[in-house]
Amino acid sequence: MKHITRLAAVAALGAVMGTGVVAQELFAPNLSYRTGPFAATGIPLMNGQRDYMLMLNARDGGIGGLPVNFEECETGYSTEKGVECYEKTKGQAIVTQPWSTGITLQVLPKTNVDEIPILAPGYGFSPMADGKVFQWAFNTPASYWDAASMILQYLEAQGDLSGKKIAFLHLDHPYGKEPLPFLELKAAEDGFELLPIPVGLKEMQNQSAQWLQIRRERPDYVVMWGWGAMNAGAITEAVKTKFPMDNMIGVWWAGHDADLKIVGAEGKGYKSISWSYPALDAAVLADIKTHVVDAGNSLSNEEEMQGVFYNRGLVISMILAEGIRAAQEHTGNAQITASDLRWGLENLNVTDARLAELGMTGMVPPFQTTCANHTGHSGGWMLEWDGEKFIKTSDLLQAEADAIQPLEAAKAAEYAEANAPWAMSETCDAPS
Amino acid sequence: MLTEIFIKPFADMVEAPDFLLQVLWEGLVSGILYALIALGFVLIYRSSRIFNFAQGIMVVFAALTLVGLHAMGVPAWVSVGLTLLVMFGLAVAIERVVLRPLVGQPDIILFMATIGVTLFLIGLGEIIFGGENKVMITEELGIPTGSILFEPWGGLLILEQKDITAVIVAALLVVALLLFLNKTRMGRAIRALGDDHQAALSVGISLQTIWVLVWFIAGIIALVTGIAWGARAGVSFALEVIAYKALPVLMLGGLESISGAIIGGLMIGMLEKLFEIYWGQPLLGGNTETWFAFVLALIVLLFRPQGLFGEKIIERV
Numbered sequence: 001m002k003h004i005t006r007l008a009a010v011a012a013l014g015a016v017m018g019t020g021v022v023a024q025e026l027f028a029p030n031l032s033y034r035t036g037p038f039a040a041t042g043i044p045l046m047n048g049q050r051d052y053m054l055m056l057n058a059r060d061g062g063i064g065g066l067p068v069n070f071e072e073c074e075t076g077y078s079t080e081k082g083v084e085c086y087e088k089t090k091g092q093a094i095v096t097q098p099w100s101t102g103i104t105l106q107v108l109p110k111t112n113v114d115e116i117p118i119l120a121p122g123y124g125f126s127p128m129a130d131g132k133v134f135q136w137a138f139n140t141p142a143s144y145w146d147a148a149s150m151i152l153q154y155l156e157a158q159g160d161l162s163g164k165k166i167a168f169l170h171l172d173h174p175y176g177k178e179p180l181p182f183l184e185l186k187a188a189e190d191g192f193e194l195l196p197i198p199v200g201l202k203e204m205q206n207q208s209a210q211w212l213q214i215r216r217e218r219p220d221y222v223v224m225w226g227w228g229a230m231n232a233g234a235i236t237e238a239v240k241t242k243f244p245m246d247n248m249i250g251v252w253w254a255g256h257d258a259d260l261k262i263v264g265a266e267g268k269g270y271k272s273i274s275w276s277y278p279a280l281d282a283a284v285l286a287d288i289k290t291h292v293v294d295a296g297n298s299l300s301n302e303e304e305m306q307g308v309f310y311n312r313g314l315v316i317s318m319i320l321a322e323g324i325r326a327a328q329e330h331t332g333n334a335q336i337t338a339s340d341l342r343w344g345l346e347n348l349n350v351t352d353a354r355l356a357e358l359g360m361t362g363m364v365p366p367f368q369t370t371c372a373n374h375t376g377h378s379g380g381w382m383l384e385w386d387g388e389k390f391i392k393t394s395d396l397l398q399a400e401a402d403a404i405q406p407l408e409a410a411k412a413a414e415y416a417e418a419n420a421p422w423a424m425s426e427t428c429d430a431p432s
Numbered sequence: 433m434l435t436e437i438f439i440k441p442f443a444d445m446v447e448a449p450d451f452l453l454q455v456l457w458e459g460l461v462s463g464i465l466y467a468l469i470a471l472g473f474v475l476i477y478r479s480s481r482i483f484n485f486a487q488g489i490m491v492v493f494a495a496l497t498l499v500g501l502h503a504m505g506v507p508a509w510v511s512v513g514l515t516l517l518v519m520f521g522l523a524v525a526i527e528r529v530v531l532r533p534l535v536g537q538p539d540i541i542l543f544m545a546t547i548g549v550t551l552f553l554i555g556l557g558e559i560i561f562g563g564e565n566k567v568m569i570t571e572e573l574g575i576p577t578g579s580i581l582f583e584p585w586g587g588l589l590i591l592e593q594k595d596i597t598a599v600i601v602a603a604l605l606v607v608a609l610l611l612f613l614n615k616t617r618m619g620r621a622i623r624a625l626g627d628d629h630q631a632a633l634s635v636g637i638s639l640q641t642i643w644v645l646v647w648f649i650a651g652i653i654a655l656v657t658g659i660a661w662g663a664r665a666g667v668s669f670a671l672e673v674i675a676y677k678a679l680p681v682l683m684l685g686g687l688e689s690i691s692g693a694i695i696g697g698l699m700i701g702m703l704e705k706l707f708e709i710y711w712g713q714p715l716l717g718g719n720t721e722t723w724f725a726f727v728l729a730l731i732v733l734l735f736r737p738q739g740l741f742g743e744k745i746i747e748r749v
Contacts, residue, residue, distance in 0.1 A: 035554065037670035039563030172719050200722035202673045205665040208458040209708040209721055216451060216709075229670035232565065236665055240579060240592055258565045262666040304564075 024335065025069045026062065026324060028053070029089035030097045036076035037201070038228035041256050041309065042099070046072065047300040048313020049097075051292045052284075056321060058291035063324045064334035070317075077228075079103050086110065094341045095119050095320060101175035104137075109419055111136045116338045117345055119323075121316045122147075122252055122275060126178060129375035129404075130412035131346060135425040138345045140319055141367040141378035142275045144225075145407065146399035147251045148179040150273050151223055152186055153397055154249070154382050162191035167219035169210060169226065169234060172198035176225045179251075182407060183223075189403075195219055204230040211237040224250040231259040235267050245269035245385075252276070255383055255390060257307035265387040275380040276364050277392060278311035283359030288314075308383070308390050315364045322348055346371045365396050371428040377401065441710035450587025455709050456702060461595045462677075463701020464602045469657055469678040470685065470693035471609060472650040477687045478626030479646045480531070481539050485546040488675030489553045490651060494519055495658025495667045496561040499569055508572035512655070519651025520644075527643045535639070554669070563669060568662035570594060575663065598660035605656055606694055609649070613690065618645060626688060683729035686742020696740065700725045 082103030255272025327344030685692025712720030
């Protein structure tokens, strides 16, 4: 019954927001996935994103006095459907949020022609950090190579990695393969053995073969790039194989409370790098309760709202809202264009003071973007599952810029050459 | 290279027999569950010539209904009973609303209708239960958790108690289905329909009753499969893809053969695991389970187009 009520709420919201675009609003579509095999991880993220925008609309009348039309187009995490959604919504859109590395890679060349910013916070193609080459693409506040770098640093702090063996358990999908170039580079530099172990989409819930390989190879650590049902499947198998949880670390999309609740206390010690954290006493949550939850407009629930993914959804919408706000201030117009938003996203300066003003202290590390640096490289915290919830277990970790930037520049140049003629920014300097 | 292909895998098996046993056990667990799903396909195909595309979503729907009812405060085993009732209602509804109006239509129309049923159940499931991952009520159902450790030849063999339960329950269900099909009137009626529709109808076998029955049996299989797989990694719409693992089993065993589904399932479960561990991972970078079973089935089809156990169809013109 609760879900029927939620569906009615979505339908009502759709009716209010409309599928078409009316004047005097900010059309910021989201290529969401609330259905299909990955829905379990998509729903809390989408709910967080949506609730933040609804809160701004209800509390402030939108951004700069204009309401945000936060229309969702359902992709089911399917690349084909994602491209359809992009084509359907791009007409009046000031941004596109593709929500899958596969979809991001497909729409990346299109957005460079259509001149619409891609906002892919914490996902997508890591070289998108190079704003000179990828002038319309943003993976703020951290890239997958940042994640890999921070994980390796954390492991290095436990002991020299030279001579160690690291199994890289990943979804056999563009998302799962994304950190491989950086990990391979670091394996050669630091002298550890990298053992890539792919997990097919149909094997996500039955990873016995992958974990038999882990048992046979006896790696010192398992680094996981999992998504959806793969995460719970892997952690269940790790428990079964008696792999020490302390030596297993996932990327930020493999740190979902609901996945860990399936293994409960047995998953204690499992870690996940994250650029967001649920600060449950943050003022923004109180505002969302007042303006969205109490008004009966939220699709979320109390348990989900305390989790890492819902709160990350809030941060993602905050990044977009801050980009819109910066663009409005720069142009002096509330009604901004996609091109204006690109400027806004290139000039984000989310400091501790700004986070305090937004009521989001502690929810994301401070970060700053520039024309040349579209990631911001915020850094992240290592979170650990304590049997019931994720807790912070490290100070702020920062990715190794020296190691990442040359690789970003090389891969970005490679991409531009392979997709020539590729329009680049004429105004940016080299990535900073 | 030839040594890597022909010598080393077998040397590894001999060197670590405990590990080989573990591989075979994991293959057996997967295989018996593949066999169970394949049996659901075969029963419906035999009685109605329909390839049931909805088998996967039935697994999701049954598992979601079970955990959903329990979440509403219904005791675990009562939830199982109510879920079976829901699956029976679903079988009746599919027969009345979808299949009956399409009697006599080409097979492809009926196949397309099951795709429609799939899409309907996806939507209905998401509306009622939502898409969030849910925890299977393993302990509430009395399914033992934890593992049993053995040390054969000084090595290590880990048997998960819920896997042992899944194997035993699946095996019992397979035996019960075989007894039902061979020893009961209804079972013989299903087989008669599979052998010759016209002849079966002429002796008074009710097509409608049989269709409801086989779809209900497919529902029971879906529930058992949903519990077994859901206990491993939670209950979500990702469970749907598990059913597609049964497709090569059907190609291998034959769409009409009950014994083919069982033997095909066990063969694929164990062979794909052996191939992945001893050849796929060392030589091909792993993840061969995605395609191995299909290649195996294709090779079999080259020599036996009707599958290992399917009946050779001779049409006289």
